[in-house]
Amino acid sequence: MAPPDVVQAEIVASSRPHRAWVVWAAAGAAFALAAALPLPDGLSRQGAYAIAALAAAIVLWASGVQDPALSGLLLLTLLSVLGVLPFPDAVAGLGTEFVWLLVVTFILAEAMAHTGLGRRIALVLLHRAGGRPDAVLLAVLGSAVILAFVVPTAAGRASMIVPVCLGIVEAAGLGPGSRLATAMLLGTSFASVMAGVGIMTAAGATVYAAGAFARLAGWGWSYSGWLAAFFPLVVVFVLVVWRLLLALFPPERVTLAGGAAYVEEQLRRRGALSPGERRVLAAVIVMFALWVVGPRWHVTTAQAGMIGVLPLLLPGLQVLTWERALAAVRWNVIILFGVALALAEALDRSGASHWLTAGALAAVPRPTPVATALILTPVVLLARIGFVNNLGMIAAGLPLAFTLARGWGLNPVWVGMLVVMTAGPGFVLPTQTPTGMITAGYQMYTMRDHMRAGMVASAVLLVLTWCAALVYWPLLGYGP
Numbered sequence: 001m002a003p004p005d006v007v008q009a010e011i012v013a014s015s016r017p018h019r020a021w022v023v024w025a026a027a028g029a030a031f032a033l034a035a036a037l038p039l040p041d042g043l044s045r046q047g048a049y050a051i052a053a054l055a056a057a058i059v060l061w062a063s064g065v066q067d068p069a070l071s072g073l074l075l076l077t078l079l080s081v082l083g084v085l086p087f088p089d090a091v092a093g094l095g096t097e098f099v100w101l102l103v104v105t106f107i108l109a110e111a112m113a114h115t116g117l118g119r120r121i122a123l124v125l126l127h128r129a130g131g132r133p134d135a136v137l138l139a140v141l142g143s144a145v146i147l148a149f150v151v152p153t154a155a156g157r158a159s160m161i162v163p164v165c166l167g168i169v170e171a172a173g174l175g176p177g178s179r180l181a182t183a184m185l186l187g188t189s190f191a192s193v194m195a196g197v198g199i200m201t202a203a204g205a206t207v208y209a210a211g212a213f214a215r216l217a218g219w220g221w222s223y224s225g226w227l228a229a230f231f232p233l234v235v236v237f238v239l240v241v242w243r244l245l246l247a248l249f250p251p252e253r254v255t256l257a258g259g260a261a262y263v264e265e266q267l268r269r270r271g272a273l274s275p276g277e278r279r280v281l282a283a284v285i286v287m288f289a290l291w292v293v294g295p296r297w298h299v300t301t302a303q304a305g306m307i308g309v310l311p312l313l314l315p316g317l318q319v320l321t322w323e324r325a326l327a328a329v330r331w332n333v334i335i336l337f338g339v340a341l342a343l344a345e346a347l348d349r350s351g352a353s354h355w356l357t358a359g360a361l362a363a364v365p366r367p368t369p370v371a372t373a374l375i376l377t378p379v380v381l382l383a384r385i386g387f388v389n390n391l392g393m394i395a396a397g398l399p400l401a402f403t404l405a406r407g408w409g410l411n412p413v414w415v416g417m418l419v420v421m422t423a424g425p426g427f428v429l430p431t432q433t434p435t436g437m438i439t440a441g442y443q444m445y446t447m448r449d450h451m452r453a454g455m456v457a458s459a460v461l462l463v464l465t466w467c468a469a470l471v472y473w474p475l476l477g478y479g480p
Contacts, residue, residue: 093341
């Protein structure tokens with residue numbers, strides 16, 4: 001079966017509204033109102049323009065009428081023309097250290113795909129599952145989590161696992177409508193996206209979030225610190241969703257002898273590790289070691305990534321040509337990264353964030369930490385349904401979360417962690433994530449299947465976030 005015609009990128013959506021002019025009219029109206037309406041006390045004209053830019057960003061990024069990075073560049077330019085931010089300050093976010101961590105992750109993802117190491121890892125894990133359907137499904141979900149350490153995009157992880165799943169389905173004599181096939185593809189999508197939350201380098205949105213914590217909340221995450229805070233939650237989520245998928249889509253076979261034989265044959269054909277695979281594996285080991293112990297010697301996360309990945313481009317150890325490495329970098333993600341930081345800077349410098357905080361405090365005066373967790377997380381989860389990419393949602397949500405947290409007298413880091421957990425994944429509709437669109441494109445399951453499983457996965461995520469916020473994170477020192 002041919003792969004679907006889907007753009008496999010973290011921030012590009014394939015579905016766009018038929019009436020894009022409505023979206024553009026709404027974005028333009030936000031700036032027109034900011035320019036023409038009388039201003040309330042405490043809000044400057046520059047602050048009104050900053051709020052208009054935020055509203056326009058939410059509308060444009062949620063609708064997907066065009067690449068969010070292009071919309072972001074337009075807003076960034078408008079902020080400088082309208083005098084909210086000088087242009088050098090508006091583009092300063094493009095020079096932050098986390099931009100280079102994004103570059104590293106894109107090059108590493110290309111090296112993993114080029115050498116085939118990622119697919120080999122998935123085959124090895126599935127081979128250990130044998131022919132038991134429940135073990136095969138767990139191996140599929142586990143592959144997505146393990147690959148998150150070495151394949152830094154959810155779409156990249158799915159593109160390595162899905163072909164193996166389809167091979168198992170075909171070898172076992174299953175087809176469209178198979179309950180086990182449905183569970184495997186949905187599980188691949190859900191686990192690939194959720195794994196991106198648990199590891200700092202596993203998704204562009206997560207890299208952005210770590211950078212936003214440092215720049216906007218004054219909290220610098222280490223690789224191991226992020227891992228300790230979020231990765232155990234990913235493991236629990238995957239184990240719970242595994243059992244729920246088996247309950248929702250009971251396998252029609254008690255054994256998959258043909259599928260096990262297919263995996264074994266694929267591994268046999270691949271043979272021993274190639275020189276390229278060994279070099280990429282060595283680079284990953286070096287990077288991971290430096291990410292964990294490097295802070296002792298003041299080696300930053302981005303610096304460790306550069307140390308690991310640059311040898312893969314040099315003569316004698318080369319896995320990728322420099323030209324191919326450059327082509328692998330998704331500049332739209334990097335641009336959106338810088339735009340999101342500029343938008344947050346505009347809200348703060350213009351005083352708009354303080355005005356919004358005052359309004360929020362008047363409407364909701366100092367909610368308790370329990371009320372914040374119980375109310376904020378479902379609101380973010382529902383808002384995520386309208387966004388076609390997780391980076392846009394996190395980029396719009398984190399600055400507001402930090403601002404509200406300060407006004408409410410809560411720890412901005414704690415509130416930001418709530419947003420990261422619920423704004424990153426998107427399970428209800430396939431159009432919320434590239435992995436959802438990839439798996440849906442094979443037409444092995446219905447939209448109803450996706451929504452039914454997605455709502456259950458969303459409920460698991462919500463309960464897990466509440467437990468983490470009120471019990472687990474405070475034990476690590478990230479209390480409200």
